[in-house]
Amino acid sequence: MRGAVYAALERLTEATLGREWRRDDGAMVRIDRCLIDANWGQSSDVVYQFCRQSTFSGVLLPSHGRYVGASSVPFSEYKRKRGDRVGLNWRIPVVTGKRAVRHVVFDTNYWKSFIQARLAVPMGDPGSLSLFGHKPERQQLLAEHLTAEYRVKTQGRGRTVDEWKLRAQAIDNHWLDGLVGSAVAASMQGAVLFGTDVRPVTRPRVRLSQLQRAKR
Structure with a gap:
């Protein structure tokens, strides 16, 4: 199976990354950036091997979606280490161990909400996500994948x-995962949606002696 997965990745990347x-x-x-899902245990090693050996290694990156629930530690509280690259609910940690290939980890719940919010924005408004073409039947399968999960508002911490949870009657959600990965890749390349780049302003600590001197 490893050989079949490797060969399939070669054909797919040549068809998509090898052209304009x-x-x-x-x-x-x-x-400019292509993420390959490396969460499936049976193919994780071959995905890492392919990303390292491929002609397009400079564009490829293994990716791992993480289910960050309300009771989980959010990405915003991640303790950054030297060499880490941190973005909007994604991070590229320093690599150690046998794989020695940098990879990206992201919060799947956040990015699924991000995608669904973009689809809900009216056509033409800032931040909307639209599909190509004018024939709805061509988008039927994609629509089924994008609606394969439902959200549950949960409180914790x-x-x-x-x-996000898979519907009982849903068959596949692969294209939803693919669209989520594309949004993460766009964020990694510098794409920013207005309002998501706002960070809380932290005031510098001031000593009491400094305040007293300022009043004099």
Whole structure:
């Protein structure tokens, strides 16, 4: 099976990363970042091997979605280590061990809520996510995947989060996972949605002696 997975990744990346794509404005661009899901235990090692050996190794990165519920420690409280790269509910930790390949870890609950919020924005408004084409039947399978999960508002550790769960009647949610990974990759490349880049302002600590001198 490892050989089949490796060969499939070779064909897929050659077909997608080895060519240019035309934007709506006519400009030709290439894919700058591609994440490959490495959560499935049976294929994790081969995904890491492929990302290391591929011709497109500079673009590829193994990815791991993490279920961060209300009772979990949020990514915002992660203790950053030297060499880590940290973004909006994703991080690229320093690599150690036999794999020696950098990878990205992200909060699946946050990014699924992000995608669903984008789909709910009316067409033409800032932050909306639209699908290509004009024939709804062509998007039927994608729509089924995007609606394969439902959110449950959950409270814990003093915060409220969406926890996403698979519907009982749902068959697949692979394209939802793929779209979530694409949003994470875009964030890694610097794409920012207005309002998500606002960080709380921290006031510097001031000693009592400094305040007393300032009043004089």
